[in-house]
Amino acid sequence: MDLSAYPLELPKDDCPMVRFMNVTKSYGALVVLDNLNLDIQRGEMVSVIGPSGSGKTTVLRMLMTLETINGGVIYVDGQPLTHMARNGRLVPADEAHLRRMRASIGMCFQHFNLFPHMTALENCMEGPVQVLGLSKAEARARSEELLAMVGMIEKKDQHPSRLSGGQQQRVAIARALAMRPRIMLFDEVTSALDPEVIGEVTQVIRRLVAEHDLTMLMVTHQMGFARDISDRICFFYRGQIEEQGPPEQFFTNPQRERTKQFLRAVKDAD
Amino acid sequence: MWDFLQTYGLRLSEGTLVTAAQFALASLVACLAALSAGLGRLSRHWLVRNFAVIYIEIFRGTSLLVQLYWIFFVLPLLGLSLPKFTAGFLSVGLNVGAYGAEIVRGAILAVPRGQWEAAYALSMSPAKRMRRIILPQAVALMLPPWGNLMIELLKGTALVALIAVSDLMFVAKQINGATFRSAEAFGTALIVYYLLARFLITPAMRGLERVMARRLGKV
Numbered sequence A: 001m002d003l004s005a006y007p008l009e010l011p012k013d014d015c016p017m018v019r020f021m022n023v024t025k026s027y028g029a030l031v032v033l034d035n036l037n038l039d040i041q042r043g044e045m046v047s048v049i050g051p052s053g054s055g056k057t058t059v060l061r062m063l064m065t066l067e068t069i070n071g072g073v074i075y076v077d078g079q080p081l082t083h084m085a086r087n088g089r090l091v092p093a094d095e096a097h098l099r100r101m102r103a104s105i106g107m108c109f110q111h112f113n114l115f116p117h118m119t120a121l122e123n124c125m126e127g128p129v130q131v132l133g134l135s136k137a138e139a140r141a142r143s144e145e146l147l148a149m150v151g152m153i154e155k156k157d158q159h160p161s162r163l164s165g166g167q168q169q170r171v172a173i174a175r176a177l178a179m180r181p182r183i184m185l186f187d188e189v190t191s192a193l194d195p196e197v198i199g200e201v202t203q204v205i206r207r208l209v210a211e212h213d214l215t216m217l218m219v220t221h222q223m224g225f226a227r228d229i230s231d232r233i234c235f236f237y238r239g240q241i242e243e244q245g246p247p248e249q250f251f252t253n254p255q256r257e258r259t260k261q262f263l264r265a266v267k268d269a270d
Numbered sequence B: 001m002w003d004f005l006q007t008y009g010l011r012l013s014e015g016t017l018v019t020a021a022q023f024a025l026a027s028l029v030a031c032l033a034a035l036s037a038g039l040g041r042l043s044r045h046w047l048v049r050n051f052a053v054i055y056i057e058i059f060r061g062t063s064l065l066v067q068l069y070w071i072f073f074v075l076p077l078l079g080l081s082l083p084k085f086t087a088g089f090l091s092v093g094l095n096v097g098a099y100g101a102e103i104v105r106g107a108i109l110a111v112p113r114g115q116w117e118a119a120y121a122l123s124m125s126p127a128k129r130m131r132r133i134i135l136p137q138a139v140a141l142m143l144p145p146w147g148n149l150m151i152e153l154l155k156g157t158a159l160v161a162l163i164a165v166s167d168l169m170f171v172a173k174q175i176n177g178a179t180f181r182s183a184e185a186f187g188t189a190l191i192v193y194y195l196l197a198r199f200l201i202t203p204a205m206r207g208l209e210r211v212m213a214r215r216l217g218k219v
């Protein structure tokens, strides 16, 4: 792969928080993302929508470095994510670089993935103590504050198996935030929830948007929610961005035929 | 029977203590060997992985008795002499550890992928992911099969009598040789092995399983 065309880093003063530059991802012969170019600005909330299998999850997982990429470069805050500069060239990043880079990124999963052998509070304290090296007292204070923010402080000493899906997801959000990330990734965080508890999770995300200057990338099937809180909607179709724009314009006046089809299909499903 | 126990009870108890000590030390060896080899099998390093595979293959693929004789009779020829007591629990422990390694490996792989990913997303190092997140959950999964293995291990310790470690079996054979009261001598041994397995090992493992279940908040 020839990377000489890619800058070693982006100019610090006006670079986007995230830049995908010609990023390609394939599994064997299956091309999942095809030459993706996407910028996400600081503090921007971008919702990713699209049909099943269009590559939405893959975009988030690449950013979390859970997936390798086959072509192109991703920059986070101007620094290459899965590459690093050595002798004036970009080379694949080593473990230390990857760990440093992903420290600024937090992720919430569809199935929560809380640690079952730890209480809600211990789940939140784990990263700050083990990774950031905070003292137990500092980590506890930080975690309790976040658990209060997501409305889970009364349940802080419960194990995940004693919590409902909505409660587990709120703890998972607090756990990710305890690392003080600058970018948050949400992959269908309400898809595994019963309808009546979806609201308690979306409420937390609304608060994050309103009160924090996080950069957020959210995959969702909830069109109304995405429309309410996003700065921009990105519609993925077969591994490419078919259409994107501000939510009002995107939902009221979509330009592309596939977007219209997709929006009709989800409206019929509702 | 009563006069038999009055005469030989003390020696049989001493033998039982030796068996218990062999069991305890062999269990320790088995745990350490199983953990190292189980993790080694999953290592990213080619050399470590192969080392673990070779250990597992050798100790699972050959009989415990042959291993015992090797460690006690052949290693001295290669310059490493071990006292018979040490050779005894070491052989039994290494043999059982090879079976345990597969249990450890299977349990680690059975921890859901999402747990790895969540720990990874928190920027935890590979060692911390394993130690803090994966292993505690894997231990809970490996306890039930591990309980069976511990009973096998207890039975396996009877073989150390063949290199003249004076365990329960050795004492029973001696008494039998001197008195020809086979039924009483081996009958007592049979019952003691059963009682140890049934009333010490099994309840201990159940207790551990309960502790683990509580740590996972499943009670």
Ligand SMILES: Nc1ncnc2c1ncn2[C@@H]1O[C@H](COP(=O)(O)OP(=O)(O)OP(=O)(O)O)[C@@H](O)[C@H]1O
Binding pocket: A027, A030, A032, A050, A051, A052, A053, A054, A055, A056, A057, A058, A059
């Ligand atoms: N590990 C993998 N191996 C092979 N193919 C994969 C793998 N992970 C994902 N894919 C394929 O990549 C494509 C995109 O997957 P992705 O999970 O990104 O879709 P998605 O847009 O998130 O879909 P959904 O809405 O169903 O979650 C799919 O065709 C999927 O089958």
Ligand SMILES: [Mg+2]
Binding pocket: A056, A057, A058, A188, A219
């Ligand atoms: Mg998905």
